[in-house]
Amino acid sequence: MMMMKVKVSELVLVLSWVLCVSAEVKHQDIQIVGCSDSDGEVMYGLDGEELWYADFVNKKGVEPQPSFIDHMSYEEGTYEGAVADQQTCKQNVGTFRKALNNPPVKLVPPSSPIIYSRDDVELDQQNTLICHVTGFYPAPVKIHWTKNGQNVTEGTSINVPFLNKDTFFRQTSRLEFTPQLGDVYSCTVDHPALDQPLTRIWDVEVQQPSVGPAVFCGLGLTVGLLGVAAGTFFLIKGNECS
Incomplete structure (x- = not known):
């Protein structure tokens, strides 16, 4: 077809x-x-x-x-x-x-950008930030990155606009980076249909192992065992007194 x-x-x-x-x-x-x-x-x-x-x-x-x-x-x-x-x-x-007597261009603004890391974040381990935007016409959009408020160009790339089935476009930019705790990144998208650029913020957060459930489970088990021991002690003492 x-x-x-x-x-x-x-x-x-x-x-x-x-x-x-x-x-x-x-x-x-x-x-x-x-x-x-x-x-x-x-x-x-x-x-x-x-x-x-x-x-x-x-x-x-x-x-x-x-x-x-x-x-x-x-x-x-x-x-x-x-x-x-x-x-x-x-x-x-x-x-x-x-x-067609030079018809006006129909401008369709892009969606709010989506920003995420390619891999799970580990400090000091190289990774890739991905900024994705879709639903715009005409192509292309302009995408730029910042790190802690400073413009970043090194390690960035952007693909060519890709046509969606609805005849609007999508486009993706990537930033190679090494996560450091406290760093803040932003992806900003500009397009003629926008009154002002769209910006999405992403900061470095490392998921720590969850210890809460294990601690509470351990405390519950300890209290339960102490209760059993106390009950056994009083049961034995009661039998000795009878």
Whole structure:
């Protein structure tokens, strides 16, 4: 099945299709080609994961594939094809704008960002903070990080916008960090549909082992045993007196 959707103002062409590999298993294979006056995107994905995208700043293709899948390499010339797609995309933007008398862009703001750590927090052990935002149009959003009130750029990364089934976008940024008790991090998201940026705070907390139930259980057991011992003592004394 192949679906074609057109959004005139920013995203010109979106192609997506579902491949049924067996009677029981389905996989979703998606290609996104989008452009605006200042931004562009070409991305291939599978089951919600990016397999390849064009980095137009560094002029190369990137394969940010997760470690739990078999790595797939794209053939030589894929990036050059993406550059050609952008040229066609921008030509189509101009054609649509002229034909539709330059319609206004419909702005949809992103959801409040969600921030969480990739792994359980252990002090002095390297980890990754993840900031996720979804439901916005057009793409992309801008995401930046702070640590204890200071802007952080080292160790940060952001994926290309990913298209949801509702034709809005989601995007994720990551920050590599080493937890130290008391450190406070923030993730701030900006988008043209927002009156002011959205910020979510995350501070380093280490879950300590819970000792309360064990202590109370131990005290209860001790009191219970003392009660049994006292009862036995008085029972023996009563038998001796009779």
